[in-house]
Amino acid sequence: MKLETKLLLVGTLVNDSPLLIGTGEGQWVDMEIVRGYGGQPYIPGTALMGVVRHDYDEWFGPSGQEAEYFFGRRDPEASDATQSHFVLEDALPLPDSKPHVVVRDGIKIDGKTGTAAAGAKYDYELLERGCRFGLRGELTVYSVDGRPAIDTDDAFVSRIMAILHRGIRVGAKTRVGLGQLRSENLALYRFDFPQDGVTWFHSLDDGVDRLTPYTPPSTSLPAFDGLRVEAEFHLGRSLMIGFPGLKPDGPDKVHIRSQEESIIPGTAIKGVLRHQTERIIHTLRQPDGGMGEGDDAVCQNFCQDLFGHVPDREDGANILARASRLRVDEVVLSGESRSVQTRIRIDRFTGGVQSGALFDEQPIYHHQETVRLIITVARAQHQEVGLILLLLKDLWTGHLPLGGEIGIGRGLLVGQYAQLDYCRDGEEKRIVMDQRGEEWHFSNLEWAESCVQEFIEDMTRNEPWA
Numbered sequence: 001m002k003l004e005t006k007l008l009l010v011g012t013l014v015n016d017s018p019l020l021i022g023t024g025e026g027q028w029v030d031m032e033i034v035r036g037y038g039g040q041p042y043i044p045g046t047a048l049m050g051v052v053r054h055d056y057d058e059w060f061g062p063s064g065q066e067a068e069y070f071f072g073r074r075d076p077e078a079s080d081a082t083q084s085h086f087v088l089e090d091a092l093p094l095p096d097s098k099p100h101v102v103v104r105d106g107i108k109i110d111g112k113t114g115t116a117a118a119g120a121k122y123d124y125e126l127l128e129r130g131c132r133f134g135l136r137g138e139l140t141v142y143s144v145d146g147r148p149a150i151d152t153d154d155a156f157v158s159r160i161m162a163i164l165h166r167g168i169r170v171g172a173k174t175r176v177g178l179g180q181l182r183s184e185n186l187a188l189y190r191f192d193f194p195q196d197g198v199t200w201f202h203s204l205d206d207g208v209d210r211l212t213p214y215t216p217p218s219t220s221l222p223a224f225d226g227l228r229v230e231a232e233f234h235l236g237r238s239l240m241i242g243f244p245g246l247k248p249d250g251p252d253k254v255h256i257r258s259q260e261e262s263i264i265p266g267t268a269i270k271g272v273l274r275h276q277t278e279r280i281i282h283t284l285r286q287p288d289g290g291m292g293e294g295d296d297a298v299c300q301n302f303c304q305d306l307f308g309h310v311p312d313r314e315d316g317a318n319i320l321a322r323a324s325r326l327r328v329d330e331v332v333l334s335g336e337s338r339s340v341q342t343r344i345r346i347d348r349f350t351g352g353v354q355s356g357a358l359f360d361e362q363p364i365y366h367h368q369e370t371v372r373l374i375i376t377v378a379r380a381q382h383q384e385v386g387l388i389l390l391l392l393k394d395l396w397t398g399h400l401p402l403g404g405e406i407g408i409g410r411g412l413l414v415g416q417y418a419q420l421d422y423c424r425d426g427e428e429k430r431i432v433m434d435q436r437g438e439e440w441h442f443s444n445l446e447w448a449e450s451c452v453q454e455f456i457e458d459m460t461r462n463e464p465w466a
Helices: 045-060 065-071 153-166 197-206 266-285 293-307 382-396 445-460
Strands: 002-015 022-024 086-088 101-106 122-127 132-144 180-192 226-235 242-244 253-255 261-264 326-328 341-343 359-362 371-378 413-424 427-434
Touching: 002 153, 045 065, 045 086, 045 153, 065 153, 132 153, 132 180, 153 180, 180 197, 226 382, 261 266, 266 293, 266 326, 266 382, 266 445, 371 382, 382 413, 382 427, 382 445, 427 445
Parallel strands: 253 359
Antiparallel strands: 002 132, 002 180, 086 132, 101 122, 226 371, 226 413, 242 253, 326 371, 341 359, 413 427
């Protein structure tokens, strides 16, 4: 066996949303991010390789013999097990990038009461968006009996570059918008041995700035298999997703921000969608408000299949975790206004002000902002399109508030525009809802109504949903 070719992939990764690659419980928070190399946050090569291999299988089918050569054979007990010939190194922050770590709080919502579950508050570290990481990957091809062991190296690296060009999601909570990585300045360099051996060894010390990039055949990724929703709203009045005020002379509580911009975390959006889904299913099955064990099982099966499920102690050892097929992106706002409001707590017995209960907060208010929601559902079925339409209707009409303090009218949205693109098994459909002008526009209404009707029929049939 002799060294035949090395292909070197270099570029930059930028996290367009906060990044959470955790190491477990820390001294001060429940989840710390991974650090190394002088205490700087970084992206481990194991995380990158795992995501790239998963996406490779998702877009181009299960790994065959050729892919196993590049990624390695997974079964360590197999007699013909091989090590990966493709390597992705740890992605370190670039010298001109300044990683900024923040702490966020999270809670678990009780699906029946709509309030925070007791003892379910937690906090975790995040690497703020906008950090730039150096990317370096290497593919090695050997020859056996004078012939390359594999002759599809160009196709392989072309597919890897296509995956990176589209973007990947790394770390925890990727289904609620975290860990979105965008690639920049991707370049590929090819070294054929022995003629390029000296150039290869020089590149290890001097870099590749003076070398000419190699251009493999281009590869395009297939269309997304499922449903993608892009919807635009504006705030009805105000919104408050609370975060402690960090300035001594500032308000006690402010709306959560990222890089000094107001945001709506994906956790807040997805939690509301799941809770409203449960309410819709229970209403369809028991309009009078009652609910039997079978009704609860239908709701749980449907929600766990769509929104995912993390087993707890009550589920038992036979219940496996499920990844969510529904993904929401974090919303970054601009154009909204901010104003400090002073509030008091009233003693319900005397009707007077409760002593020591004066506080101030800073929600955000409607001005010129656009709330852009992006929701995707992998491998979506028609009845799930129907559910998304019902959820979108509740958001659109102001019946489904986001955030906290909804009891005093916060969190309502006003719908402006939405586009739903569905692609599954060769079927392609598009629904457009537009209320920005004087006339209301709704395209493909008949297909939308059929999807809603299919969801209603599935939820109201007697046999359990699966």
